[in-house]
Amino acid sequence: MSRCEPPLPRAVLDARLDAAIGDDAVTWQIVVPPACRAALPRADRFRVKIGSVSGNRDSVDLSYVLQRVLLQREGERVAALRSGTIRMYAGSKDIGGARVPAWLQAVVDDRWALVDGDWSALDPAAMAAALDEIRPLFGTRPDLPAWRPGDSPAAYAANAGNLRPGLLPLGGEFGDLLTETGDLVHVTTVADLGSAVRRAVESARSLATSREARARFAGRVESASLGRRRVGTRFRPRSVVFALLTATPVPPERLFPLVRPVLAAAVRELAELGVDVAISVQRP
Numbered sequence: 001m002s003r004c005e006p007p008l009p010r011a012v013l014d015a016r017l018d019a020a021i022g023d024d025a026v027t028w029q030i031v032v033p034p035a036c037r038a039a040l041p042r043a044d045r046f047r048v049k050i051g052s053v054s055g056n057r058d059s060v061d062l063s064y065v066l067q068r069v070l071l072q073r074e075g076e077r078v079a080a081l082r083s084g085t086i087r088m089y090a091g092s093k094d095i096g097g098a099r100v101p102a103w104l105q106a107v108v109d110d111r112w113a114l115v116d117g118d119w120s121a122l123d124p125a126a127m128a129a130a131l132d133e134i135r136p137l138f139g140t141r142p143d144l145p146a147w148r149p150g151d152s153p154a155a156y157a158a159n160a161g162n163l164r165p166g167l168l169p170l171g172g173e174f175g176d177l178l179t180e181t182g183d184l185v186h187v188t189t190v191a192d193l194g195s196a197v198r199r200a201v202e203s204a205r206s207l208a209t210s211r212e213a214r215a216r217f218a219g220r221v222e223s224a225s226l227g228r229r230r231v232g233t234r235f236r237p238r239s240v241v242f243a244l245l246t247a248t249p250v251p252p253e254r255l256f257p258l259v260r261p262v263l264a265a266a267v268r269e270l271a272e273l274g275v276d277v278a279i280s281v282q283r284p
Helices: 010-020 062-070 078-083 124-137 153-163 193-209 211-224 259-272
Strands: 026-030 045-050 054-058 083-092 093-099 104-108 110-113 118-121 183-189 237-245 274-282
Touching: 010 078, 010 083, 010 104, 010 110, 026 062, 045 062, 054 062, 062 078, 078 183, 110 183, 124 259, 124 274, 153 183, 183 193, 193 211, 259 274
Parallel strands: 183 237, 237 274
Antiparallel strands: 026 104, 045 054, 045 083, 083 093, 104 110, 110 118
16 A cells, blocks of 8 residues: 555545445444554443544444444534544443544545555555455365354354364464364454454464474463374464354455455465465354
Protein backbone atom coordinates (compact mmCIF):
# COMPACT_ATOMS: atom_id res chain seq x y z
CA MET A 1 0.00 0.00 0.00
CA SER A 2 1.06 3.58 -0.52
CA ARG A 3 -0.23 6.77 1.00
CA CYS A 4 -2.63 8.35 -1.46
CA GLU A 5 -1.98 12.05 -1.01
CA PRO A 6 -1.66 13.44 -3.53
CA PRO A 7 -3.63 12.81 -5.76
CA LEU A 8 -6.62 12.34 -3.42
CA PRO A 9 -6.57 14.22 -0.10
CA ARG A 10 -8.12 12.85 3.07
CA ALA A 11 -11.15 15.13 2.83
CA VAL A 12 -12.12 13.70 -0.58
CA LEU A 13 -11.80 10.09 0.55
CA ASP A 14 -13.61 10.82 3.81
CA ALA A 15 -16.46 12.25 1.74
CA ARG A 16 -16.56 9.11 -0.44
CA LEU A 17 -16.68 6.91 2.63
CA ASP A 18 -19.33 9.12 4.25
CA ALA A 19 -21.61 8.67 1.22
CA ALA A 20 -20.93 4.92 0.90
CA ILE A 21 -21.16 3.74 4.54
CA GLY A 22 -23.58 0.85 4.61
CA ASP A 23 -23.11 0.06 0.90
CA ASP A 24 -21.47 -2.98 -0.65
CA ALA A 25 -18.73 -0.68 -1.96
CA VAL A 26 -17.22 -0.60 1.55
CA THR A 27 -15.73 -3.63 3.29
CA TRP A 28 -15.12 -3.36 7.04
CA GLN A 29 -13.13 -5.28 9.60
CA ILE A 30 -12.71 -4.98 13.36
CA VAL A 31 -9.11 -5.03 14.58
CA VAL A 32 -7.60 -4.71 18.06
CA PRO A 33 -5.39 -1.64 18.55
CA PRO A 34 -1.88 -2.61 19.74
CA ALA A 35 -2.34 -0.52 22.89
CA CYS A 36 -5.45 -2.55 23.79
CA ARG A 37 -4.22 -6.10 23.18
CA ALA A 38 -2.78 -6.78 26.63
CA ALA A 39 -5.95 -5.71 28.46
CA LEU A 40 -8.45 -7.18 25.98
CA PRO A 41 -8.72 -10.65 27.62
CA ARG A 42 -9.85 -8.98 30.87
CA ALA A 43 -12.55 -6.88 29.21
CA ASP A 44 -16.16 -7.92 29.81
CA ARG A 45 -17.79 -4.73 28.51
CA PHE A 46 -17.10 -2.21 25.77
CA ARG A 47 -18.43 1.34 25.81
CA VAL A 48 -18.93 2.68 22.29
CA LYS A 49 -19.40 6.43 21.91
CA ILE A 50 -20.10 7.82 18.44
CA GLY A 51 -21.79 11.20 18.25
CA SER A 52 -23.54 12.24 21.43
CA VAL A 53 -24.70 8.77 22.55
CA SER A 54 -22.80 5.95 24.28
CA GLY A 55 -23.77 2.29 24.32
CA ASN A 56 -22.42 -0.78 26.11
CA ARG A 57 -21.75 -4.07 24.33
CA ASP A 58 -20.31 -7.45 25.33
CA SER A 59 -17.86 -7.27 22.41
CA VAL A 60 -16.69 -4.81 19.79
CA ASP A 61 -19.65 -5.41 17.50
CA LEU A 62 -19.08 -4.14 13.95
CA SER A 63 -22.80 -3.98 13.15
CA TYR A 64 -23.45 -1.86 16.24
CA VAL A 65 -20.55 0.50 15.45
CA LEU A 66 -21.82 1.01 11.91
CA GLN A 67 -25.37 1.45 13.18
CA ARG A 68 -24.18 4.28 15.43
CA VAL A 69 -22.31 5.86 12.51
CA LEU A 70 -25.32 5.64 10.19
CA LEU A 71 -27.48 7.43 12.76
CA GLN A 72 -25.35 10.54 12.27
CA ARG A 73 -26.28 13.17 9.73
CA GLU A 74 -25.02 12.44 6.20
CA GLY A 75 -21.87 14.42 5.59
CA GLU A 76 -20.93 14.20 9.27
CA ARG A 77 -20.67 10.42 9.64
CA VAL A 78 -16.94 9.97 9.08
CA ALA A 79 -16.19 12.95 11.33
CA ALA A 80 -18.25 11.30 14.07
CA LEU A 81 -16.46 8.00 13.45
CA ARG A 82 -13.06 9.68 13.68
CA SER A 83 -13.91 11.39 16.98
CA GLY A 84 -15.68 8.36 18.48
CA THR A 85 -14.15 6.16 21.18
CA ILE A 86 -14.34 2.53 22.31
CA ARG A 87 -13.39 1.94 25.94
CA MET A 88 -12.84 -1.45 27.61
CA TYR A 89 -14.11 -2.29 31.09
CA ALA A 90 -13.47 -5.09 33.54
CA GLY A 91 -16.46 -4.81 35.82
CA SER A 92 -16.68 -1.10 36.62
CA LYS A 93 -12.99 -0.41 35.95
CA ASP A 94 -11.91 1.32 32.75
CA ILE A 95 -8.93 -0.71 31.50
CA GLY A 96 -8.14 1.23 28.34
CA GLY A 97 -9.42 2.04 24.90
CA ALA A 98 -8.81 3.97 21.71
CA ARG A 99 -10.44 6.12 19.09
CA VAL A 100 -12.85 4.23 16.83
CA PRO A 101 -10.54 4.43 13.74
CA ALA A 102 -7.95 2.36 15.64
CA TRP A 103 -10.55 -0.43 16.00
CA LEU A 104 -11.71 -0.40 12.36
CA GLN A 105 -10.26 -0.95 8.92
CA ALA A 106 -12.20 -0.18 5.75
CA VAL A 107 -11.66 -0.71 2.03
CA VAL A 108 -13.62 1.42 -0.45
CA ASP A 109 -14.19 0.16 -4.01
CA ASP A 110 -11.26 -2.28 -3.56
CA ARG A 111 -9.11 0.80 -4.24
CA TRP A 112 -8.67 2.80 -1.04
CA ALA A 113 -7.90 1.47 2.44
CA LEU A 114 -8.51 3.23 5.74
CA VAL A 115 -6.16 1.84 8.39
CA ASP A 116 -5.73 3.47 11.81
CA GLY A 117 -7.39 6.59 10.44
CA ASP A 118 -5.00 6.99 7.48
CA TRP A 119 -5.86 6.45 3.84
CA SER A 120 -3.70 4.33 1.53
CA ALA A 121 -3.97 3.41 -2.14
CA LEU A 122 -4.31 -0.23 -3.18
CA ASP A 123 -3.03 -1.82 -6.36
CA PRO A 124 -6.06 -3.56 -7.96
CA ALA A 125 -3.86 -5.89 -10.02
CA ALA A 126 -1.89 -7.00 -6.95
CA MET A 127 -5.10 -7.52 -4.99
CA ALA A 128 -6.57 -9.67 -7.79
CA ALA A 129 -3.34 -11.69 -8.03
CA ALA A 130 -3.38 -12.31 -4.27
CA LEU A 131 -6.98 -13.54 -4.47
CA ASP A 132 -6.06 -15.98 -7.25
CA GLU A 133 -3.10 -17.18 -5.17
CA ILE A 134 -5.17 -18.01 -2.09
CA ARG A 135 -8.15 -19.68 -3.80
CA PRO A 136 -6.53 -23.15 -3.81
CA LEU A 137 -6.01 -23.01 -0.03
CA PHE A 138 -9.68 -23.48 0.80
CA GLY A 139 -10.71 -27.04 1.60
CA THR A 140 -11.59 -29.40 4.44
CA ARG A 141 -8.17 -30.81 5.42
CA PRO A 142 -7.68 -31.97 8.13
CA ASP A 143 -10.72 -33.59 9.79
CA LEU A 144 -11.73 -31.02 12.41
CA PRO A 145 -14.87 -30.94 14.55
CA ALA A 146 -17.75 -28.62 13.76
CA TRP A 147 -17.79 -25.30 15.56
CA ARG A 148 -20.45 -24.56 18.16
CA PRO A 149 -21.59 -20.92 17.94
CA GLY A 150 -20.46 -19.05 21.01
CA ASP A 151 -17.26 -21.04 21.45
CA SER A 152 -14.17 -18.87 21.27
CA PRO A 153 -11.14 -20.09 19.30
CA ALA A 154 -9.46 -21.02 22.60
CA ALA A 155 -12.51 -23.00 23.77
CA TYR A 156 -12.81 -24.74 20.40
CA ALA A 157 -9.14 -25.76 20.42
CA ALA A 158 -9.28 -26.97 24.03
CA ASN A 159 -12.27 -29.22 23.29
CA ALA A 160 -11.14 -30.44 19.87
CA GLY A 161 -8.99 -33.20 21.37
CA ASN A 162 -12.03 -34.61 23.16
CA LEU A 163 -13.96 -34.75 19.91
CA ARG A 164 -11.08 -35.96 17.73
CA PRO A 165 -8.57 -38.04 19.76
CA GLY A 166 -5.87 -37.50 17.15
CA LEU A 167 -5.85 -33.74 17.76
CA LEU A 168 -3.54 -32.45 20.48
CA PRO A 169 -4.29 -29.00 21.97
CA LEU A 170 -1.02 -27.07 22.27
CA GLY A 171 -2.00 -23.90 24.09
CA GLY A 172 -1.03 -21.35 21.49
CA GLU A 173 2.71 -20.58 21.33
CA PHE A 174 3.34 -22.64 18.19
CA GLY A 175 -0.25 -23.21 17.18
CA ASP A 176 -3.51 -24.34 18.73
CA LEU A 177 -3.64 -27.98 17.63
CA LEU A 178 -1.26 -30.64 16.33
CA THR A 179 -2.65 -33.37 14.10
CA GLU A 180 -1.40 -36.95 13.97
CA THR A 181 0.18 -36.26 10.59
CA GLY A 182 2.13 -33.21 11.76
CA ASP A 183 -0.13 -30.33 10.73
CA LEU A 184 -0.10 -27.25 12.95
CA VAL A 185 -3.63 -25.85 13.23
CA HIS A 186 -4.22 -22.21 14.10
CA VAL A 187 -7.82 -21.64 15.19
CA THR A 188 -9.10 -18.18 14.42
CA THR A 189 -12.00 -16.09 13.18
CA VAL A 190 -12.37 -14.31 9.86
CA ALA A 191 -11.75 -10.97 11.58
CA ASP A 192 -8.54 -12.16 13.26
CA LEU A 193 -7.13 -14.13 10.33
CA GLY A 194 -4.49 -11.52 9.48
CA SER A 195 -3.01 -11.66 12.97
CA ALA A 196 -3.18 -15.47 12.98
CA VAL A 197 -1.27 -15.60 9.69
CA ARG A 198 1.52 -13.45 11.07
CA ARG A 199 1.77 -15.59 14.22
CA ALA A 200 1.80 -18.79 12.16
CA VAL A 201 4.64 -17.58 9.94
CA GLU A 202 6.65 -16.57 12.99
CA SER A 203 6.17 -19.93 14.72
CA ALA A 204 6.91 -21.96 11.57
CA ARG A 205 10.04 -19.91 10.95
CA SER A 206 11.24 -20.48 14.51
CA LEU A 207 10.69 -24.24 14.20
CA ALA A 208 12.62 -24.26 10.93
CA THR A 209 15.59 -22.20 12.12
CA SER A 210 15.92 -22.58 15.90
CA ARG A 211 16.94 -25.78 17.68
CA GLU A 212 15.86 -24.15 20.95
CA ALA A 213 12.38 -23.55 19.55
CA ARG A 214 12.14 -27.17 18.37
CA ALA A 215 13.22 -28.40 21.80
CA ARG A 216 10.62 -26.17 23.42
CA PHE A 217 7.99 -27.48 21.01
CA ALA A 218 8.94 -31.10 21.76
CA GLY A 219 8.59 -30.40 25.46
CA ARG A 220 5.20 -28.79 24.90
CA VAL A 221 3.93 -31.81 22.94
CA GLU A 222 5.08 -34.25 25.61
CA SER A 223 3.56 -32.15 28.39
CA ALA A 224 0.25 -31.54 26.60
CA SER A 225 -0.13 -35.25 25.80
CA LEU A 226 0.86 -36.31 29.34
CA GLY A 227 3.80 -38.18 27.87
CA ARG A 228 1.75 -40.19 25.39
CA ARG A 229 3.11 -38.37 22.37
CA ARG A 230 6.60 -37.26 21.44
CA VAL A 231 8.24 -35.44 18.56
CA GLY A 232 11.95 -35.14 18.02
CA THR A 233 14.00 -31.96 17.95
CA ARG A 234 14.06 -32.17 14.14
CA PHE A 235 10.30 -31.66 13.90
CA ARG A 236 8.99 -29.50 11.07
CA PRO A 237 5.26 -29.01 10.48
CA ARG A 238 3.98 -30.74 7.36
CA SER A 239 1.52 -27.90 6.86
CA VAL A 240 -0.06 -24.92 8.56
CA VAL A 241 -3.86 -25.02 8.66
CA PHE A 242 -6.04 -22.03 9.52
CA ALA A 243 -9.34 -23.20 10.99
CA LEU A 244 -11.84 -20.38 10.45
CA LEU A 245 -14.75 -20.43 12.89
CA THR A 246 -17.77 -18.90 11.19
CA ALA A 247 -21.54 -19.12 11.14
CA THR A 248 -21.71 -18.26 7.42
CA PRO A 249 -19.85 -19.53 4.34
CA VAL A 250 -16.48 -17.90 3.71
CA PRO A 251 -15.35 -18.13 0.10
CA PRO A 252 -12.00 -16.47 -0.70
CA GLU A 253 -13.81 -13.35 -1.91
CA ARG A 254 -15.22 -12.77 1.57
CA LEU A 255 -11.83 -12.41 3.20
CA PHE A 256 -11.07 -8.82 4.09
CA PRO A 257 -9.17 -7.33 1.11
CA LEU A 258 -6.13 -6.33 3.17
CA VAL A 259 -5.77 -9.88 4.52
CA ARG A 260 -5.48 -11.43 1.05
CA PRO A 261 -1.95 -10.14 0.21
CA VAL A 262 -0.78 -10.95 3.76
CA LEU A 263 -1.97 -14.53 3.32
CA ALA A 264 -0.49 -14.81 -0.17
CA ALA A 265 2.89 -13.59 1.08
CA ALA A 266 2.73 -16.10 3.95
CA VAL A 267 2.07 -18.93 1.48
CA ARG A 268 5.23 -18.01 -0.43
CA GLU A 269 7.38 -17.69 2.70
CA LEU A 270 6.14 -20.95 4.18
CA ALA A 271 6.69 -22.74 0.87
CA GLU A 272 10.35 -21.75 1.10
CA LEU A 273 10.41 -23.54 4.47
CA GLY A 274 8.80 -26.62 2.95
CA VAL A 275 5.45 -26.00 4.68
CA ASP A 276 2.08 -26.14 2.89
CA VAL A 277 -0.86 -23.92 3.82
CA ALA A 278 -4.56 -24.79 3.98
CA ILE A 279 -7.71 -23.02 5.13
CA SER A 280 -10.48 -25.10 6.70
CA VAL A 281 -13.81 -23.33 7.24
CA GLN A 282 -15.49 -24.67 10.40
CA ARG A 283 -19.25 -24.08 10.59
CA PRO A 284 -21.94 -25.32 13.00
